[in-house]
Amino acid sequence: MTADAATRQQRQTEAETDFDAVVVGAGFAGMYMLHRLRGLGFSARVFEAGSGVGGTWYWNRYPGARCDVESMQYSFSFSEELDQEWNWSEKYAPQPEILSYANHVADRFDLRRHIVFDTRVTAATFDEAAKCWSIETDCGDRVSARFCIMAVGCLSAPNRPNFRGLEGFRGPIYHTGEWPHQGVDFTGLRVGVIGTGSSAIQSIPIIAREASALTVFQRTATWSVPAWNERLTPEYLQTAKAGYPALRAKARARPTGFYFPFNTEPALEASPEDREMQYEEAWARGGLPFLGAYGDLLFEKAANDTIADFARAKIRGIVKDPATAELLCPDNVFGCKRLCVDTGYFETYNMPHVKLVDVSRTPIERFTADGIEVDGVGYPLDAIVCATGFAAMTGSFDKIRITGRNGLTLSEKWRAGPRAYLGIASAGFPNLFMITGPGSPSVLASMIQAIEQHVDWLADCLGYMRDVGATSIEPALKDEDAWVEHVNDVSAVSLRSTCSSWYVGTNIPGRPRVFMPYIGGFPVYVQKCNEVMNGGFEGFVLEGAQDSNAAPAVRYTERWRVPLDIDVISPAAVAARRVPMV
Ligand code: FAD
Numbered sequence: 358m359t360a361d362a363a364t365r366q367q368r369q370t371e372a373e374t375d376f377d378a379v380v381v382g383a384g385f386a387g388m389y390m391l392h393r394l395r396g397l398g399f400s401a402r403v404f405e406a407g408s409g410v411g412g413t414w415y416w417n418r419y420p421g422a423r424c425d426v427e428s429m430q431y432s433f434s435f436s437e438e439l440d441q442e443w444n445w446s447e448k449y450a451p452q453p454e455i456l457s458y459a460n461h462v463a464d465r466f467d468l469r470r471h472i473v474f475d476t477r478v479t480a481a482t483f484d485e486a487a488k489c490w491s492i493e494t495d496c497g498d499r500v501s502a503r504f505c506i507m508a509v510g511c512l513s514a515p516n517r518p519n520f521r522g523l524e525g526f527r528g529p530i531y532h533t534g535e536w537p538h539q540g541v542d543f544t545g546l547r548v549g550v551i552g553t554g555s556s557a558i559q560s561i562p563i564i565a566r567e568a569s570a571l572t573v574f575q576r577t578a579t580w581s582v583p584a585w586n587e588r589l590t591p592e593y594l595q596t597a598k599a600g601y602p603a604l605r606a607k608a609r610a611r612p613t614g615f616y617f618p619f620n621t622e623p624a625l626e627a628s629p630e631d632r633e634m635q636y637e638e639a640w641a642r643g644g645l646p647f648l649g650a651y652g653d654l655l656f657e658k659a660a661n662d663t664i665a666d667f668a669r670a671k672i673r674g675i676v677k678d679p680a681t682a683e684l685l686c687p688d689n690v691f692g693c694k695r696l697c698v699d700t701g702y703f704e705t706y707n708m709p710h711v712k713l714v715d716v717s718r719t720p721i722e723r724f725t726a727d728g729i730e731v732d733g734v735g736y737p738l739d740a741i742v743c744a745t746g747f748a749a750m751t752g753s754f755d756k757i758r759i760t761g762r763n764g765l766t767l768s769e770k771w772r773a774g775p776r777a778y779l780g781i782a783s784a785g786f787p788n789l790f791m792i793t794g795p796g797s798p799s800v801l802a803s804m805i806q807a808i809e810q811h812v813d814w815l816a817d818c819l820g821y822m823r824d825v826g827a828t829s830i831e832p833a834l835k836d837e838d839a840w841v842e843h844v845n846d847v848s849a850v851s852l853r854s855t856c857s858s859w860y861v862g863t864n865i866p867g868r869p870r871v872f873m874p875y876i877g878g879f880p881v882y883v884q885k886c887n888e889v890m891n892g893g894f895e896g897f898v899l900e901g902a903q904d905s906n907a908a909p910a911v912r913y914t915e916r917w918r919v920p921l922d923i924d925v926i927s928p929a930a931v932a933a934r935r936v937p938m939v
């Protein structure tokens with residue numbers, strides 16, 4: 358037990374010690390999994406490291422945190438009643454509202470009594486004889502379960518670079534992904550922000566309003582598109598809700614799992630004048646859909662150059678100091694790293710007390726008692742914000758000792774990069790599942806839809822196993838290998854694989870470079886999952902089943918059996934590399 362856990366442990370260890378399923382994490386994935394498990398009549402326990410539900414939205418309380426997929430779509434779609442009763446206040450809801458929504462879901466579906474908070478799972482070990490998992494926590498719990506479901510999140514393990522002299526800094530150091538619950542008042546302080554990814558670009562404009570001086574340490578300039586966030590009127594909500602089922606259905610057929618109008622025509626075939634007009638219109642709509650201006654933007658470098666030139670001109674038009682504007686202009690592929698969506702980010706650099714420091718050629722040398730030193734120059738600071746991101750996709754798995762068949766640990770198996778069939782399960786680890794694991798669309802789709810699809814698939818899978826008396830399920834190694842190869846092959850087609858980003862793990866020193874999410878498009882992936890299920894869990898090995906690998910009765914996955922949106926993702930469009938992705 359860690360000292361931390363010992364001090365906060367105020368409860369008895371679990372009295373009940375055997376469950377059908379244990380779920381790790383109570384973000385949207387863990388909550389929805391629990392809801393489905395309960396619906397199936399399975400006994401289940403969720404362990405959550407935080408003190409409340411909501412995952413990402415529980416931890417990331419930094420100023421300006423909000424979603425970048427419109428709230429009407431960045432929400433659960435499994436319950437029409439929930440869709441109708443919840444009212445989003447803004448196009449992109451702020452973190453406190455998304456957290457309230459998560460709490461509402463927990464209460465509405467009576468989830469809390471099955472969740473144990475303030476408890477981190479430290480180990481999960483497969484018992485080959487009993488065909489069940491033994492799960493240990495940092496509070497001393499030891500429970501067993503037939504199924505162990507990792508709902509640990511793709512962006513939940515904060516990356517805290519080990520800067521020299523860190524401990525010697527006299528002021529507070531914050532990480533955006535572990536923000537203090539009571540908030541932080543930067544009024545009158547000299548603040549340093551390290552990083553210029555999504556978390557930084559959301560928080561910088563707000564911190565700048567409070568701080569007496571703000572210094573931003575930028576290693577890579579970021580592409581960002583205005584959100585044009587706005588309040589949602591009662592009239593808008595009424596109309597949108599009337600069309601909610603249709604919107605949800607359209608979203609499921611889209612490569613990103615959320616709906617926005619986009620153009621499959623190639624940028625390279627348009628005239629410069631038409632392109633300019635198209636980009637202006639898309640910029641005026643703002644947000645992630647800007648990338649849907651043309652179909653070839655993430656496939657053809659020459660096409661990408663046209664949107665990059667347009668966006669650079671926008672930055673130069675906003676930022677008054679030419680040297681700062683040049684520093685803020687990225688030189689990598691537009692949308693290669695996750696595209697940012699901002700409110701007043703570039704404008705912030707016109708404020709006289711905001712300074713941009715380039716750390717691309719000379720990295721941050723060290724922290725001193727009074728601030729940060731770069732290239733021999735000291736920047737005096739009272740507080741430092743690390744907006745340095747996450748050990749994405751696999752970071753939270755790495756922190757749990759997961760031991761499968763023959764003593765193999767998941768960390769060992771994934772040493773050269775994660776390997777999982779459909780991003781759902783990994784050979785050698787029977788009855789262990791992951792929600793939005795590596796090799797699934799996950800972070801390249803609207804995450805809540807990606808989560809729902811995985812959970813629904815798992816619910817049908819577990820229900821089937823019970824029906825046929827199966828005791829274990831795991832991927833066949835050859836099918837897993839083929840899927841991993843396919844995930845790699847498709848990623849090579851996209852320009853996204855060309856730069857350094859958390860998608861490929863290179864934001865963390867020493868990690869292997871592997872493109873982790875599946876970039877072939879959400880509906881293509883869903884179709885594959887449906888086929889696997891129709892084929893009686895093709896590519897999986899089931900043990901103990903009376904009628905092994907027969908086609909299951911489909912219940913929850915029914916709503917994912919949608920035809921591909923042929924306008925957007927026709928085989929011809931795919932072959933011509935004209936499927937826009939966000
Ligand atoms: P999480 O929300 O990360 O929840 C995982 C939970 O597991 C956490 O609460 C964690 O404490 C717990 N956990 C992990 N390990 C353990 C352990 N060993 N023991 C116990 N508990 C554990 N996606 C979008 O699609 N649209 C957006 O607009 C969007 N905005 C985002 C904004 C921010 C700031 C961030 C960081 C991410 C954003 N994302 C967005 C991605 C976001 O992570 C997902 O949308 C979604 O919230 C993930 O839900 P989850 O339940 O899978 O994971």
Ligand code: NAP
Nearest residue numbers: 423424425518552553554555556557576577695744745746
């Ligand atoms: P991120 O995108 O990984 O950005 C981290 C930033 O820190 C990058 O600018 C990185 O520079 C910099 N950095 C890391 N280590 C550094 C070091 N040692 N020295 C200097 N700079 C360093 O992380 P994030 O901003 O937290 O976002 C992660 C993801 O979460 C997003 O991509 C998105 O999917 C999600 N998110 C979404 C929203 C939203 O709008 N809804 C908001 C926040 C997060 P390099 O680029 O050079 O590595």
